[in-house]
Amino acid sequence: MTMKLYLYQHCPFCIRPRIVAGFKKIPLELIFLANDDEKAHLDLIGKKQVPFLQKENGNFLIESLDICQYLNNFDRKPILSQEIVTTDTLIKLISDINNASKSVVYPRFINHPQNHQDFPTQSAKDYFEHKKEKYIGCFKANLRFPQASIDKTTPLLDVLNTFLTHPFASGDQLSWDDIMLFPVLRNLTIIQDLITIPSKVKHYIKNICQLTGIQPYQ
Ligand SMILES: N[C@@H](CCC(=O)N[C@@H](CS)C(=O)NCC(=O)O)C(=O)O
Numbered sequence: 001m002t003m004k005l006y007l008y009q010h011c012p013f014c015i016r017p018r019i020v021a022g023f024k025k026i027p028l029e030l031i032f033l034a035n036d037d038e039k040a041h042l043d044l045i046g047k048k049q050v051p052f053l054q055k056e057n058g059n060f061l062i063e064s065l066d067i068c069q070y071l072n073n074f075d076r077k078p079i080l081s082q083e084i085v086t087t088d089t090l091i092k093l094i095s096d097i098n099n100a101s102k103s104v105v106y107p108r109f110i111n112h113p114q115n116h117q118d119f120p121t122q123s124a125k126d127y128f129e130h131k132k133e134k135y136i137g138c139f140k141a142n143l144r145f146p147q148a149s150i151d152k153t154t155p156l157l158d159v160l161n162t163f164l165t166h167p168f169a170s171g172d173q174l175s176w177d178d179i180m181l182f183p184v185l186r187n188l189t190i191i192q193d194l195i196t197i198p199s200k201v202k203h204y205i206k207n208i209c210q211l212t213g214i215q216p217y218q
Pocket residue numbers: 011012013035048049050051062063064065
């Protein structure tokens with residue numbers, strides 16, 4: 001049985017296992033769930049959370065990093081270190097970029113054509129909007145007035161730009177840093193018309209997309 005990865009297109013946690021599988025060319029059936037399809041999640045794993053992987057033996061594995069570990073060791077040719085290691089400084093920067101940008105990124109998710117499988121109906125869009133507005137405020141207002149969020153995100157990307165030296169960006173190897181960082185940067189491609197992405201960060205996104213076959217937002 002081919003392994004099945006259940007996921008959303010827009011979910012950054014779901015991008016993590018796609019990086020490993022894409023890089024290693026591990027065949028995976030991708031099953032995109034509608035955002036409001038609570039039943040599908042509950043029937044399969046008993047809680048509403050993606051990503052989850054159905055292994056060849058039929059058992060389910062949840063938690064993105066556990067799935068990455070499993071895929072990393074799957075063919076006994078690991079490409080990532082056995083231990084999940086990323087510096088606290090990088091984790092904080094990733095979290096700051098995500099927090100600064102989410103009020104403009106999230107509202108764009110629901111109407112982007114590349115996310116159609118996540119939000120195939122108005123009900124799925126409403127479900128997401130209702131859930132996320134508790135954290136980021138009104139979607140419509142955020143879409144109309146994105147500048148404050150852009151102004152917070154831009155200097156953080158400039159800091160990140162100075163981080164992006166070897167092994168990032170240039171190499172053809174992956175590290176746990178890439179698993180943590182790339183999904184948040186891929187999110188930012190949905191606001192690339194609003195924000196200036198510094199050159200090394202841009203190159204990094206393009207490089208990881210090429211290495212993994214994951215599409216940026218276009
Ligand atoms: N710790 C989990 C977090 C996964 C997570 O938060 N997934 C979100 C989607 S981005 C989710 O399933 N939210 C529930 C929902 O769809 O309502 C992991 O790393 O896999």
